Amino acid sequence: MGRVIAVANQKGGVGKTTTSINLAASLAAAERDVLVIDADPQGNLTSGLGRKKAEPRRSLYEALTERASVESALLTTDIEHLRLVPSDRNLIGLEIELVGEERREYRLRESLEPARQGYEFLFIDCPPSLGLLTVNALCAADTVLVPLQCEYFAMEGLSELMATLKRIKRTLNPAIDVEGVLLTMVDERTNLSQQVMSEIREHFRDRVFQTTIPRSVRLAEAPSFGKPILLYDIKSRGAQAYLELAREIMIHEEKG
Amino acid sequence: MGRVIAVANQKGGVGKTTTSINLAASLAAAERDVLVIDADPQGNLTSGLGRKKAEPRRSLYEALTERASVESALLTTDIEHLRLVPSDRNLIGLEIELVGEERREYRLRESLEPARQGYEFLFIDCPPSLGLLTVNALCAADTVLVPLQCEYFAMEGLSELMATLKRIKRTLNPAIDVEGVLLTMVDERTNLSQQVMSEIREHFRDRVFQTTIPRSVRLAEAPSFGKPILLYDIKSRGAQAYLELAREIMIHEEKG
Numbered sequence: 093m094g095r096v097i098a099v100a101n102q103k104g105g106v107g108k109t110t111t112s113i114n115l116a117a118s119l120a121a122a123e124r125d126v127l128v129i130d131a132d133p134q135g136n137l138t139s140g141l142g143r144k145k146a147e148p149r150r151s152l153y154e155a156l157t158e159r160a161s162v163e164s165a166l167l168t169t170d171i172e173h174l175r176l177v178p179s180d181r182n183l184i185g186l187e188i189e190l191v192g193e194e195r196r197e198y199r200l201r202e203s204l205e206p207a208r209q210g211y212e213f214l215f216i217d218c219p220p221s222l223g224l225l226t227v228n229a230l231c232a233a234d235t236v237l238v239p240l241q242c243e244y245f246a247m248e249g250l251s252e253l254m255a256t257l258k259r260i261k262r263t264l265n266p267a268i269d270v271e272g273v274l275l276t277m278v279d280e281r282t283n284l285s286q287q288v289m290s291e292i293r294e295h296f297r298d299r300v301f302q303t304t305i306p307r308s309v310r311l312a313e314a315p316s317f318g319k320p321i322l323l324y325d326i327k328s329r330g331a332q333a334y335l336e337l338a339r340e341i342m343i344h345e346e347k348g
Numbered sequence: 349m350g351r352v353i354a355v356a357n358q359k360g361g362v363g364k365t366t367t368s369i370n371l372a373a374s375l376a377a378a379e380r381d382v383l384v385i386d387a388d389p390q391g392n393l394t395s396g397l398g399r400k401k402a403e404p405r406r407s408l409y410e411a412l413t414e415r416a417s418v419e420s421a422l423l424t425t426d427i428e429h430l431r432l433v434p435s436d437r438n439l440i441g442l443e444i445e446l447v448g449e450e451r452r453e454y455r456l457r458e459s460l461e462p463a464r465q466g467y468e469f470l471f472i473d474c475p476p477s478l479g480l481l482t483v484n485a486l487c488a489a490d491t492v493l494v495p496l497q498c499e500y501f502a503m504e505g506l507s508e509l510m511a512t513l514k515r516i517k518r519t520l521n522p523a524i525d526v527e528g529v530l531l532t533m534v535d536e537r538t539n540l541s542q543q544v545m546s547e548i549r550e551h552f553r554d555r556v557f558q559t560t561i562p563r564s565v566r567l568a569e570a571p572s573f574g575k576p577i578l579l580y581d582i583k584s585r586g587a588q589a590y591l592e593l594a595r596e597i598m599i600h601e602e603k604g
């Protein structure tokens with residue numbers, strides 16, 4: 093049974109999509125079977141993996157509204173062991189469309205159920221909000237990976253996110269746990285990064301990944317070529333950091 | 349009659365809040381009367397101006413749900429000519445609470461109406477989504493200022509934002525116009541920034557501000573002291589850039 097990991101943080105621009113793309117690609121490069129799901133109407137994960145929005149096709153929107161399996165909307169990617177469920181701009185209206193519907197928080201969980209045994213890891217890229225799409229991801233997930241930019245506004249949102257997780261664990265998904273907090277866009281030279289990093293490590297202790305992701309412009313360039321960083325520039329610090337993170341997750345997995 | 353400017357972009361982390369705080373503070377330093385409204389449940393604008401969430405008080409949430417004037421929730425700030433309408437986490441549920449309500453898109457416009465003549469500029473900081481809060485801001489606004497990070501994912505979202513603006517202009521607010529696209533977090537040294545900047549200037553021509561905002565860690569440090577950049581470090585490149593932007597907007601204002 094594959095592990096479902098939601099990549100979530102309501103603060104915008106902290107590296108959710110960059111982490112989903114590059115962690116999934118790094119695990120697939122290690123020959124693990126991986127599925128990534130784009131639950132953000134912006135569709136950055138979909139285009140970051142080279143699938144422009146132009147083609148008319150099925151997406152996560154159809155799977156959720158038709159209560160169908162996500163397998164009905166699968167796409168291949170440039171990486172052998174990596175499959176993608178693309179996003180669609182119609183996801184914007186889902187929250188209103190499902191008002192009043194029974195079990196609307198479990199739509200994604202039900203659509204993922206038939207697909208889980210085909211993959212070892214399933215990542216869900218969340219939008220920057222705590223609305224129905226993110227709640228669906230947190231109800232479908234075994235764990236949540238929280239990318240965190242080492243800056244003040246990102247720190248501020250963390251307590252809100254943790255409070256939401258507690259509420260979800262109490263009411264909708266008792267099994268959910270924190271996979272880890274990932275420090276992203278780290279610029280070792282600034283005091284701000286150092287200060288935030290030490291505060292986070294003190295507060296979250298062993299729930300913070302050892303691996304940190306440095307600020308590296310190559311990571312921001314790769315999506316314009318529709319490629320994960322390991323296909324764009326494997327020698328870059330960004331690529332090495334995500335390969336290291338994949339190793340850390342696989343070791344943690346083996347320990348059980 | 350004051351000008352209402354929505355600061356909007358559904359892409360996360362592009363500098364909406366940083367621009368709202370520092371542009372408003374720079375105009376207030378030039379003795380213009382300015383009101384900033386925090387329409388993002390994250391409340392970064394509120395805390396970035398030194399008003400922690402702890403105090404029990406009225407917020408934008410009460411003004412919108414009670415159909416009261418925003419003046420019923422006003423706070424002072426460290427800057428004489430700058431007033432604030434704070435956010436509240438209850439704003440997260442507004443979209444669901446107002447489902448089916450007549451004219452739900454105009455709540456903010458109606459709450460701002462009585463306050464407009466007291467200010468020359470009124471800025472609305474939007475959340476990273478195109479949901480009801482941002483639609484309310486776009487229905488209340490005379491113009492929209494679009495902060496844009498010079499990176500691929502931010503570029504991708506621009507066409508979606510412009511399509512939404514056209515739809516709002518056609519159906520809900522025929523008077524809305526683009527104040528300008530502001531290039532933020534510009535790192536002159538990278539090809540990516542140069543490439544994105546030239547594409548944007550070609551596409552948007554005179555609707556792109558001459559002023560650009562450089563990446564400057566001082567801008568990211570200032571919010572942890574609850575201060576706009578001009579009170580935290582007036583000599584920094586970030587402070588100078590926002591003062592220059594304020595001048596550009598005031599000159600544009602005088603030309604009519």
Ligand SMILES: Nc1ncnc2c1ncn2[C@@H]1O[C@H](COP(=O)(O)OP(=O)(O)OP(=O)(O)O)[C@@H](O)[C@H]1O
Binds near residue numbers: 110136277360476
């Ligand atoms: N480590 C890094 N170094 C440099 N740039 C980065 C890094 N990680 C992400 N970026 C860039 O920063 C921007 C924000 O990252 P990304 O889009 O992945 O964040 P997000 O949390 O998914 O945003 P949103 O909240 O809009 O979904 C993107 O332009 C991305 O290319």
Ligand SMILES: Nc1ncnc2c1ncn2[C@@H]1O[C@H](COP(=O)(O)OP(=O)(O)OP(=O)(O)O)[C@@H](O)[C@H]1O
Binds near residue numbers: 363392533534561571
């Ligand atoms: N020019 C700049 N140079 C360096 N850091 C900046 C700059 N502008 C903003 N920042 C920092 O980048 C992060 C994102 O900026 P900000 O929070 O203002 O964006 P936003 O668009 O309001 O995000 P959200 O989508 O979550 O509302 C913040 O930590 C902020 O302090």
Ligand SMILES: [Mg+2]
Binds near residue numbers: 108109110132218219
């Ligand atoms: Mg994203």
Ligand SMILES: [Mg+2]
Binds near residue numbers: 364365366388392475
């Ligand atoms: Mg903001």
